[in-house]
Amino acid sequence: MPPSDKPRVRFAPSPTGYLHVGGARTALFNWLFARHEGGTLLLRIEDTDIERNRPELVDGILEGLKWLGIEWDEGPLFQSQRLDLYRAAAERLLASGAAFGCYCKAAAYSGGDATPGGDEDQEGEGDDEGPKVQKSVACPCRDLSDADRAAKEKAGVPRAVRFRVPRAGATQFEDAVFGPREVQNAEIEDFVLLRSNGLPTYQLSVVVDDIDMRITHIIRGADHLSNTPKQALIYRALGAAPPIFAHVPLILGPDRTRLSKRHGATSVGSYAEEGFLPEAFRNFLALLGWSPGEDAEFLRTSELIERFSLSSVSRTNAVFDRAKLEWFNTQYLQKPPVEYVLPYVEAELKRAGLWEGSQASRDPAWFARAVELIRPRTRLLGDFTTWARAFFTDDFDYEAEARDKFWKDERLPSMLEKLAGALDALADWNHDACDAASRGVAAAEGVKAGVLINATRVAIVGRAVAPPLFETMVVLGKERVVARLRRAVPSVRPN
RNA sequence: GGCGCUAUGGUGCAACGGUUAGCACGCGGCCCUUUCAAGGCUGAAAUACGGGUUCGAUUCCCGUUAGCGCUACCA
Numbered sequence: 405m406p407p408s409d410k411p412r413v414r415f416a417p418s419p420t421g422y423l424h425v426g427g428a429r430t431a432l433f434n435w436l437f438a439r440h441e442g443g444t445l446l447l448r449i450e451d452t453d454i455e456r457n458r459p460e461l462v463d464g465i466l467e468g469l470k471w472l473g474i475e476w477d478e479g480p481l482f483q484s485q486r487l488d489l490y491r492a493a494a495e496r497l498l499a500s501g502a503a504f505g506c507y508c509k510a511a512a513y514s515g516g517d518a519t520p521g522g523d524e525d526q527e528g529e530g531d532d533e534g535p536k537v538q539k540s541v542a543c544p545c546r547d548l549s550d551a552d553r554a555a556k557e558k559a560g561v562p563r564a565v566r567f568r569v570p571r572a573g574a575t576q577f578e579d580a581v582f583g584p585r586e587v588q589n590a591e592i593e594d595f596v597l598l599r600s601n602g603l604p605t606y607q608l609s610v611v612v613d614d615i616d617m618r619i620t621h622i623i624r625g626a627d628h629l630s631n632t633p634k635q636a637l638i639y640r641a642l643g644a645a646p647p648i649f650a651h652v653p654l655i656l657g658p659d660r661t662r663l664s665k666r667h668g669a670t671s672v673g674s675y676a677e678e679g680f681l682p683e684a685f686r687n688f689l690a691l692l693g694w695s696p697g698e699d700a701e702f703l704r705t706s707e708l709i710e711r712f713s714l715s716s717v718s719r720t721n722a723v724f725d726r727a728k729l730e731w732f733n734t735q736y737l738q739k740p741p742v743e744y745v746l747p748y749v750e751a752e753l754k755r756a757g758l759w760e761g762s763q764a765s766r767d768p769a770w771f772a773r774a775v776e777l778i779r780p781r782t783r784l785l786g787d788f789t790t791w792a793r794a795f796f797t798d799d800f801d802y803e804a805e806a807r808d809k810f811w812k813d814e815r816l817p818s819m820l821e822k823l824a825g826a827l828d829a830l831a832d833w834n835h836d837a838c839d840a841a842s843r844g845v846a847a848a849e850g851v852k853a854g855v856l857i858n859a860t861r862v863a864i865v866g867r868a869v870a871p872p873l874f875e876t877m878v879v880l881g882k883e884r885v886v887a888r889l890r891r892a893v894p895s896v897r898p899n
Numbered sequence: 900g901g902c903g904c905u906a907u908g909g910u911g912c913a914a915c916g917g918u919u920a921g922c923a924c925g926c927g928g929c930c931c932u933u934u935c936a937a938g939g940c941u942g943a944a945a946u947a948c949g950g951g952u953u954c955g956a957u958u959c960c961c962g963u964u965a966g967c968g969c970u971a972c973c974a
Contacts, residue, residue: 418974453973510972541970564972582904591902591970599972606974630903630969653905653967660966688911691923695912699922718912721967725910728924738937781936791935810934857933869935 411443411620415469415476416610418450419461422671423468425663425724426625426655429689433652434623435474436690436712446617447479452487452609468672473682473705481617483609490604493612493642494565494597502641503597504568505553506545507561510600541593542571562600567607567637569594577636579629580621580650580714587633595634607631611638619647623714626651626721650714653693654721663724679785680729681748684736688729692722702735734783742776749775749788756789758796774879777871794865795879798888802895806868810858817896819849819856820863824889833882838874863892 415431417423423431438445447469451457466480483490497503543566548556557563569592576586597608604612614622629651639646657667664670669678675685687703695718696703696711703711737745750771753759764771778792794800826841846856861873864885870876877885 416974420974450974456973506972508972562972566972585903587903593970596972601972603972605972610974625968626904627968628974631974651904656967658910662967691911693911697913699913701912701923720905722912723910725924728911731924734937780938783936806934854933861934867934871935873933 411438411441412446412618413438413443413621413623414446414448414479414614414617414619415474416448416450416613416624417465418453419458419465420453420456421458422461422673423465424670425672425689427465428468428472428672429655429692430623430625430652431469431474432472432686432689433650433694433712433717435476436709437621437623437650437714438477439709440712443620444477445475446481446619447476448613448617449480449482449484450606450609451482451484452490452603452606454484454603457484464673468676471676471682472672472686478617481613483604483613486609486613487603489616490609490612491598491602494604494608497567497597497638497641498565500641502568503565504543504546504548504594505556505563506543506566506594506596507548507556507563508543508545510562510564541569541590543594546594564596564600565598566594566596567634567641569634569637575633575636577632577646578648579632580648581717582626582629582651582719585629585632589633592633592637597638607634607638611635611642614647615639615642615644621648621650621714623650623652626653626719650717652717653719655692656721656723658723658725660721660723667724675729679752679787680733681736681745681785684733685729687736688732692724693718693720702732702739730783737782737785738779742772742779745779746772746775748785752785752788753796756793758789758793762796764796770879777875777879781869781871791867791869792865794867794870795876798884800866802862802866802892803868806862806866807895809868810855810862811896813851813855813859815849815851816856816859817893819845819851820859820889820893820896822849823856823860824886824893827877827882827889828886830882833878835874835878838877842874859896860889863896864888 413434415427415434417427417431435445437443447466449462449465451459451462462480469476494503498505545566546568570589573589574586575589575592576584579585595607596605598604613619632649632651636646655663657663659667669675672685676682683705686705687701687708690703690708690712691701694712695716696707697716700707700711750759750764753762753764759765764774774795775788778788778795782788782792789796823842823845826845827838830837830841842856842860843853846853849856857873858868861870861876862868864880865876880888
């Protein structure tokens with residue numbers, strides 16, 4: 405295979421949690437871009453922070469990606485197995501003078517803008533915050549003499565490696581979403597490349613790997629935008645040209661703060677469990693921060709790939725709208741040919757233990773008919789095993805609200821009994837025959853058809869909310885309908 | 900605090916100097932109807948604020964405000 409000039413992109417999660425919605429969207433954009441361009445998607449696990457890494461979470465992330473239908477072409481590669489590369493790069497930077505050894509005490513992140521400050525008396529009078537300590541961007545160690553360094557080394561002071569950021573000038577890079585960017589070097593601190601424990605920081609490892617893996621486009625969350633100049637600096641110091649960056653806007657919760665556990669489910673796994681279809685989730689996610697132009701919304705994956713482009717990625721953060729996600733799910737549950745949803749419903753029935761030995765498993769044609777009848781009012785896959793349970797098993801209950809609402813008339817038990825007899829006597833079992841028989845019984849009893857129809861629905865499927873009665877009867881079959889009616893009679897006693 | 904990014908109905912997106920500012924979700928109403936959905940029709944709802952530039956600004960520039968991001972030996 406000849407080297408190609410096709411784009412190479414990567415999705416690089418760190419195993420500090422499950423695959424969350426934001427990461428999934430970033431992965432999706434990378435994938436759509438790669439597929440659209442005929443390029444390559446690489447998966448890289450950024451596990452250089454031994455403190456908070458949970459190796460066991462990697463599988464969950466891979467599973468999440470697979471569920472979403474995002475396939476990578478190379479990897480997963482683990483940064484923890486490439487540590488020599490980063491150290492070598494740090495040495496090269498040290499040798500060229502682009503970096504320097506730092507002997508400062510490591511400062512742990514304290515959240516916010518810190519200044520430990522310490523004991524604050526309660527509401528001192530003219531408090532006024534006091535003078536904020538201006539953080540210096542240049543590390544004092546950058547100007548240490550050789551003698552000083554030797555002394556520190558001799559004394560065994562731990563050494564980290566920092567990048568020697570130019571004091572003057574500006575650094576620029578190209579962002580496919582935000583346009584050409586430029587920041588003053590004076591704003592950039594002498595950031596750490598290699599920690600005193602010998603492990604690389606994100607800034608170093610990400611650049612070394614992206615160079616080594618020949619990544620052409622870095623598509624990632626906009627939270628990395630501010631740090632990108634540092635990486636551009638490293639690229640050049642390493643003698644490489646920075647790639648094209650593409651920062652995609654963040655996904656926020658309903659309160660417009662960054663999406664987090666506080667907002668409820670944020671892992672893609674939880675959406676899979678909740679009964680969303682992967683393609684619906686993909687369609688929804690794709691439209692968060694990207695638009696195909698015009699007013700198109702319902703886009704099958706092939707259309708997503710066909711129309712995706714970085715230039716139409718938005719620059720504004722988007723709020724995750726659960727209601728719209730559900731709407732997309734109903735679309736995918738209801739619009740495609742039944743065959744499309746059958747496998748998902750089958751999996752759902754198995755999950756609920758309703759598949760083995762069921763008519764659904766024995767009779768594919770019947771299964772398809774049943775699903776076709778049920779799906780117009782489903783929103784999540786779970787609907788097939790909750791309110792539609794009675795279609796797949798005789799083991800179902802009568803919903804309390806349904807009984808209260810439709811089993812009020814005291815003539816019902818005898819009517820249901822009569823209906824069972826009338827239906828049982830039917831020679832042909834079809835919609836119109838069931839319809840005529842039912843209305844006949846209601847008329848003979850002097851009751852409005854609706855009363856009997858609604859009561860019957862509860863008797864045969866246990867729910868007030870279900871598909872049209874006579875179609876339901878046809879699908880369920882005469883034997884079952886008659887048996888269920890007779891079984892229900894004793895229960896249909898007001899009070 | 901510093902630096903940066905962003906700003907169209909409640910939400911997601913259109914309109915990339917000229918439209919009665921469009922579509923979708925959600926919400927209300929009507930139709931359909933055997934429950935509930937779906938579907939059809941329909942209603943309310945937005946260019947954050949203030950200055951410019953221009954014959955003309957949602958669109959370009961500046962300021963204000965707000966939100967978010969970064970400012971870690973986390974990624």
